[in-house]
């Protein structure tokens with residue numbers, strides 16, 4: 001990341017809104033925002049597939065679902081947070097499993113970028129499909145967008161649900177229904 005650019009940009013933003021970048025409370029703000037950006041956009045510099053290089057084989061051919069994974073991302077249109085929960089399920093091919101935490105790590109890496117909820121949802125599904133070649137993947141994300149609550153249309157509490165469905169979850173209505181039922185529980 002270009003720290004100097006962030007410092008300059010935040011200083012200009014502060015001036016732009018008619019505030020004084022030299023006043024005590026704002027003096028350290030460009031530096032704080034730069035450090036924050038390194039944290040909340042850290043996923044720009046890592047490959048989510050690498051999170052899935054821990055694999056093992058086990059005689060398990062049914063669905064594995066990790067639900068209620070907390071997500072915090074940033075909408076690329078307004079640079080405001082959107083946050084909520086992700087649910088990730090897959091059905092392994094020939095018992096090829098990954099660590100449960102690795103599914104949450106994929107979500108984490110991809111959410112720490114300027115995002116669209118739809119793109120985040122598909123990217124999680126496609127990363128798991130590419131890395132594990134499972135029989136199917138389903139990803140559901142439910143999130144509240146600050147750009148819809150604290151500004152603009154101001155609809156606090158409105159939730160956006162997105163899903164990405166791959167493989168057997170797409171072709172088998174029963175399998176998809178089973179996943180959605182477990183997610184809703």
Ligand SMILES: Nc1nc2c(ncn2[C@@H]2O[C@H](COP(=O)(O)OP(=O)(O)OP(=O)(O)O)[C@@H](O)[C@H]2O)c(=O)[nH]1
Nearest residue numbers: 075076077078115116117118145147148151152153
């Ligand atoms: N599809 C999608 N839209 C998003 C997401 N995050 C924010 N948006 C929308 O992006 C759109 C940007 O619309 P614009 O008309 O360019 O921006 P705006 O004038 O600030 O729009 P309003 O939010 O309606 O005031 C808005 O409708 C936002 O609700 C997202 O993750 N997915």
Ligand SMILES: [Zn+2]
Nearest residue numbers: 075077078147
């Ligand atoms: Zn937005």
